[in-house]
Amino acid sequence: MFIAFFRSGILGFGGGPSTIPLVKKEVVEIFEMMDDEEFSDVLSIGNTLPGPIATKMAGYIGYRVGGWLGLVTALIATVLPTVVLMIVLLASLNEFKDIDFVKGMTKGVVPILAVMLGVMTWDFLKKSKKSLGWKTGFLILLPSFIAMMLLGLHPGIVIAVLLVLAVALPIKKKEGRNK
Known part of the structure; x- marks a missing residue:
């Protein structure tokens, strides 16, 4: 095996x-x-x-x-x-981290990763607009951002809280055309 x-x-x-x-x-x-x-x-x-x-x-x-x-x-x-x-x-x-070629490669990864994460974030935002609408999506995004970035809460805790809230307070999906 x-x-x-x-x-x-x-x-x-x-x-x-x-x-x-x-x-x-x-x-x-x-x-x-x-x-x-x-x-x-x-x-x-x-x-x-x-x-x-x-x-x-x-x-x-x-x-x-x-x-x-x-x-x-x-x-x-x-x-x-x-x-x-x-x-x-x-x-x-x-x-080999001190070689200029390797330094350039490792520095080049950061902007590429930033673009990839940005594209993924934009895709998630579009999907949340489609399923929840901008208002509900923003009401989830803003407190999550504050909890993680300003209060230093671990993302896993934020996700767990949001899952509990989603079960306790079901959010209606927007149907039809979203504005």
Whole structure:
């Protein structure tokens, strides 16, 4: 089991979705832990849950095949290549951090990341306008911003409070055309 998930973890460059065909090859074709239909069911269930698909599939398949030990083995095998690679890359980056080329690369990441986060934020704002309207969206945004930026509250606490409020005080979705 370790070999199956380690190979798919180390060869799955590009994140969880790129590992799905590799996991299928290992689990269905090479080690025959399950058939095609069972794998499709695992994939469907995994896609409905939050979090990285590779670890969800590894955990479920590992548990199904080998119980708790299988679950732990499959999870370790899935994340180990990424952990090792991150340690090696961070150590290398730290060793070469004073070279002008590396300095330029690391400085170049900040504006790119800022643009990516800005685009994502704008997309969320458009979606909130569509589902809640500007007023309700702003009534959620402003206190959240104040709580996190000015009061220093952890985002997880803000999200938990908003979830409790959403259950306690359901907000009606805007229907029809939003202004």
